[in-house]
Amino acid sequence: MGEPAQAPLAVVRRQRDTAFLSEEVVAELIRPRPFAKERLIAERARLTQEMGPLDLWEGYRDFAASDDTLKRSSNSVRTSHKYGRFYVQLARRFRPWTVVEIGTAFGVSGMYWLAGLATNRRGRLVTFDPNRQWQEIARANLAAISPRFTAIAYTFEAGFEAAKIRFGRPGIAFIDGIHVGEIVKAQAELLLPRLAARWILVFDDIRFNEGMYRCFREIEQAAGVVSAVEIESRVGIVEVSESVGEAPHIS
Numbered sequence: 094m095g096e097p098a099q100a101p102l103a104v105v106r107r108q109r110d111t112a113f114l115s116e117e118v119v120a121e122l123i124r125p126r127p128f129a130k131e132r133l134i135a136e137r138a139r140l141t142q143e144m145g146p147l148d149l150w151e152g153y154r155d156f157a158a159s160d161d162t163l164k165r166s167s168n169s170v171r172t173s174h175k176y177g178r179f180y181v182q183l184a185r186r187f188r189p190w191t192v193v194e195i196g197t198a199f200g201v202s203g204m205y206w207l208a209g210l211a212t213n214r215r216g217r218l219v220t221f222d223p224n225r226q227w228q229e230i231a232r233a234n235l236a237a238i239s240p241r242f243t244a245i246a247y248t249f250e251a252g253f254e255a256a257k258i259r260f261g262r263p264g265i266a267f268i269d270g271i272h273v274g275e276i277v278k279a280q281a282e283l284l285l286p287r288l289a290a291r292w293i294l295v296f297d298d299i300r301f302n303e304g305m306y307r308c309f310r311e312i313e314q315a316a317g318v319v320s321a322v323e324i325e326s327r328v329g330i331v332e333v334s335e336s337v338g339e340a341p342h343i344s
Contacts, residue, residue: 114322128209152223171201181209192216193249199231207238221245231244265293269296272298292332
């Protein structure tokens with residue numbers, strides 16, 4: 094697959110007796126193993142990268158450096174195969190009714206989530222990204238894996254109400270849009286009060302900057318969080334057992 098078959102290092106920092114994500118379960122989830130459509134995902138990812146850099150969504154420009162080219166290629170915004178394997182196994186084991194993805198990009202991460210849902214033969218990916226050019230590419234990638242998805246060409250904040258997400262059934266939210274603490278905090282504040290069942294929130298690039306990591310650590314301490322996991326200082330996960338109210342303030 095072009096990457097070593099090794100397991101990422103996971104640290105479970107918080108765990109209640111009622112948690113699904115126990116140390117034993119996390120150790121099992123990160124263990125490398127093949128899965129259906131693994132080669133297809135790798136091939137789709139390779140072909141997408143060959144398209145070269147494409148324009149960022151206009152709204153991202155406020156967060157780009159002054160010397161930024163304002164273009165990205167697939168490999169610069171996609172998840173790695175190592176983490177993709179983990180997402181497949183998490184979806185297979187947790188069996189969510191919905192996976193909400195904030196930040197479709199070119200659809201590579203979504204293909205992994207869909208591979209897990211397709212194995213379960215239940216559940217749906219609802220993925221948000223306002224970049225319409227990227228969304229068209231992503232839809233083709235996702236459709237190659239499974240029809241169990243809805244791709245919405247809006248930000249999560251603008252589109253989630255119309256998506257009619259079933260927050261009363263177990264689900265997973267993959268938060269991988271703009272890596273700014275205040276924005277991630279606002280997205281968590283939209284999600285957390287609506288959760289009426291057990292949900293797992295997965296945050297990518299939690300150490301992208303200080304604000305991102307501070308945001309994750311404060312959400313980790315919210316009421317209703319029954320487990321918290323950090324994988325190789327890259328991915329942060331919180332498991333929520335019930336509605337937790339507003340996310341804590343981030344200074």
